[in-house]
Amino acid sequence: MSKKNDSDWDIIITSKPNLFKLELNEIWKYRDLIFIFVKRDIISIYKQTILGPIWFLFGPLFTVFTYTFIFGEIAKISTDGLPGPLFYVSGTLLWNYFQGCFNGTSTVFSANAAVFGKVYFPRLVVPISLIISNLLKLGLQFLTYLFFYIYYRSTGKYNFIELNSTIAYIPLLILLLAGLGLGLGLIVSSLTSKYRDLTMIVGVFMTLVMYASPIMYPISSIPEIYKPYLSINPISPIIEAFRYAFTSTGIFEINGLIYSCIFTFVALIIGVFVFNKTEKTFMDTI
Amino acid sequence: MEAVIQVEDVSKQYRLGVVNSKTFKEDVQRKFYKIVRGTDPYLEQGSENDRSTKSTTNFSWSLKDINFEINQGDIVGIVGNNGAGKSTLLKILSRVTTPTSGTVRIKGRVASLLEVGTGFHPELTGKENIFLNGAIMGMSKYEIESKLDEIIEFAGVERYIDTPVKRYSSGMYVRLAFAVAAHLEPEILIVDEVLAVGDIEFQKKCLGKMKDVSSHGRTVIFVSHNIAAIRSFCDKGIYLKNGKIEAQGSMDEVLKIYLESNADMTLSGEYKKENLEGKSVELVAAKVCKERGELLNIFEISENIHIFLEINNLNQLPGVYGYIQVVNSEEDVFIESDSKDFGDNIVEKFEIGLNSVELTISKYVLPIGNYKLYVSFASMYSNHNTWSIDCPGYVLEFSVIDSQTIRGANRRANTSHILYWKKNVR
Structure with missing residues (x-):
């Protein structure tokens, strides 16, 4: 056998993968694939429909009307003085974005087993494309928020609603939700590729987190004694900050956001680590 | 001639049976031994992979100590009975899975065709699927665009190119899928038994296209049970038997050994x-x-x-x-x-x-x-x-x-x- 340095070869396949390597240049090489996956995810949903992408607006609108009726009209839960639809739509959109990223990422192995088993490409391409396609959906659904926002502003009854300088945080908030969804999703996807026990509780746990997030109620309405427990949830400060940025109501807590940042960062590090470990051999165990 | 693929002591162990609480216990033991003693007890276990005999352990070596080198421009045929480890070897070479031990070194861009039409989405049109499948196979958007007309012509489905592939006949589906695959231009092409589909005329077209690919100095690794195709197409061969290399060398010699050792097993005289x-x-x-x-x-x-x-x-x-x-x-x-x-x-x-x-x-x-x-x-x-x-x-x-x-x-x-x-x- 010819003796050549490892550096003479383009690809070296061994049993011991580098667990912290992100292979960002590999992913960059496959950027076309990311965009095609995004396109596929978006297009395939509204194929054979007449209204097309408009259907993306239907889900959140319906949820918002339900919430307005149940939590606003019947249960009369506080909305920090905001009109119901405007309050609920912000929480719902952000939650949907987080949930879309998380659900897609956490089932990435089982949903793509057929493709992963036949051809190599950096596996992270799939979660990344999911985050982007969900972002596009979020952008589209943001139109509903804008609609309610402009509508209630124009009625003249809600003059306290106004943008403030914390709007500059919006990109960070979206990035945090994406990072949380991705990081937690990667962890769950790796933990469930071999033993699927965890999938049984993930659904229940997500519902729990949803109710522990200020989607149907503002943080200000939580009794003082429960606040410490609910502040464990890294999603709460994000949703509150989003509302504050657009309406100047609610709580903008910089400490809470720092906590969310740290939480997201740790989740991403652990996620990438376990994902890299699982990715190499998951075809044998799934 | 320069070596473009070097396979060194590659082994692959698989666990037999189902995954349940018992395997969990074994996994925990494995981790424990690795930490305490630094060795993995289950790697010493495992029997030779003979499909028809019952195994005494739960572990089986699908590949064991595989060594070979492939030079640039070689067209290598891999033969062996079902379960000999051919597909496992191709999966390792195409990076779908990793070996349990050993190293593979590759020089150049690899495209593997373990299946045609990987990732085809039934709701997308023929054209959209060409882009999707091409990108999955590692082609850039620009590359696909420049070959789009050629691909559509090769597949012969021009009339249906803007129709979702779920409306295609199975033959048309395969034609389109193979047409994309045939227009990959990697330095190394790995092909599993994909020619078994499609009509005879199309199979001939595909073999011709693959020959074209190889005549441009590219390396091809080809697994097939079709002896005639492999004989006419490949110049070097590897014969795998129960996870080990039984013979390697010129295709004709390897085939002779393969056919003779199989004479009593698959064909009964x-x-x-x-x-x-x-x-x-x-x-x-x-x-x-x-x-x-x-x-x-x-x-x-x-x-x-x-x-x-x-x-x-x-x-x-x-x-x-x-x-x-x-x-x-x-x-x-x-x-x-x-x-x-x-x-x-x-x-x-x-x-x-x-x-x-x-x-x-x-x-x-x-x-x-x-x-x-x-x-x-x-x-x-x-x-x-x-x-x-x-x-x-x-x-x-x-x-x-x-x-x-x-x-x-x-x-x-x-x-x-x-x-x-x-x-x-x-």
Whole structure:
């Protein structure tokens, strides 16, 4: 056998993968694939429909009307003085974005087993494309928020609603939700590729987190004694900050956001680590 | 020649059985031993991968200590029986899974075709799927765009290109899928048994395209059970058996070893009936032999094929005659013969008890391929329900190879008749 340095070869396949390597240049090489996956995810949903992408607006609108009726009209839960639809739509959109990223990422192995088993490409391409396609959906659904926002502003009854300088945080908030969804999703996807026990509780746990997030109620309405427990949830400060940025109501807590940042960062590090470990051999165990 | 693939001591262990709480216990033990003693107890376990025998441990080596090198421009055929580790090897080379131990080094861009149409989405149109599949295979958008017309033409589905592929016939689907694959231009192409699909015309087109690819100095690794395709296409070969390399070298040599070691396993050149049913005329045994009675069912085209039939005759039935057919694996009939072909029917004149019949198929008649022998006995005076007297059907198989002429397996003729070119002296 010819003796050549490892550096003479383009690809070296061994049993011991580098667990912290992100292979960002590999992913960059496959950027076309990311965009095609995004396109596929978006297009395939509204194929054979007449209204097309408009259907993306239907889900959140319906949820918002339900919430307005149940939590606003019947249960009369506080909305920090905001009109119901405007309050609920912000929480719902952000939650949907987080949930879309998380659900897609956490089932990435089982949903793509057929493709992963036949051809190599950096596996992270799939979660990344999911985050982007969900972002596009979020952008589209943001139109509903804008609609309610402009509508209630124009009625003249809600003059306290106004943008403030914390709007500059919006990109960070979206990035945090994406990072949380991705990081937690990667962890769950790796933990469930071999033993699927965890999938049984993930659904229940997500519902729990949803109710522990200020989607149907503002943080200000939580009794003082429960606040410490609910502040464990890294999603709460994000949703509150989003509302504050657009309406100047609610709580903008910089400490809470720092906590969310740290939480997201740790989740991403652990996620990438376990994902890299699982990715190499998951075809044998799934 | 420069090596572009180097496989060094590659092994792959698989766990048999289902994943449950017991495997969890083993996993925990494994981690524990790794931390405490630094070794993995289960890597010392594991038996050779023989599909048909029951394993004593839960671990099995799908590949064990594989070493080889492939040079640039080689076209390598990998042969072996089902479960020999061929697909596992291809999966490791195409980075779908990693080896349990050992190292693979690759130079150049690899495209693997373990399946055609990977990632095709039924709701997307033909054109959208070309982009999707191409990108999954590692092509850039620009590359696909520049070849789009060529791909559509190669697939021959222009009319349907803006229709979702869920409306395609399965043939059209495969054509489109292969067309994308055929236009990949990697330095190394890894192809698993994908030619088994599509019609004959399309298969030929694909083989031609693959030859094209290889003539541009690219390296091809090809797994197939289609001996004829592999023989005509590959110049080097690797024979895997139960996860180990049994032979490697020139394709013809490897194929010879592979075919001979398989002669008794997959194709049986012998037939024996254990329990006689007491029919008037009954086939007891059959075999194919070489000239000197050697029992081997692989024949060169230059060898006569001797078929022996042992028939038990209970009573002399008037009008009874024997019938045989020799068909190839596509069930095309090459030889059809009745014992009454010339009026002188020896089956009718059998003695009571065992009778032996010899049939000889002359050399240079059957082209290379795999054949089955069909035998039946019937009566000319057909009485509605006794028309067929004994019909054992396909009783044995044999194959005809050509390792002697230059054209060899590339000869497309329907007979193996060889002409001698003589200079005419006037």
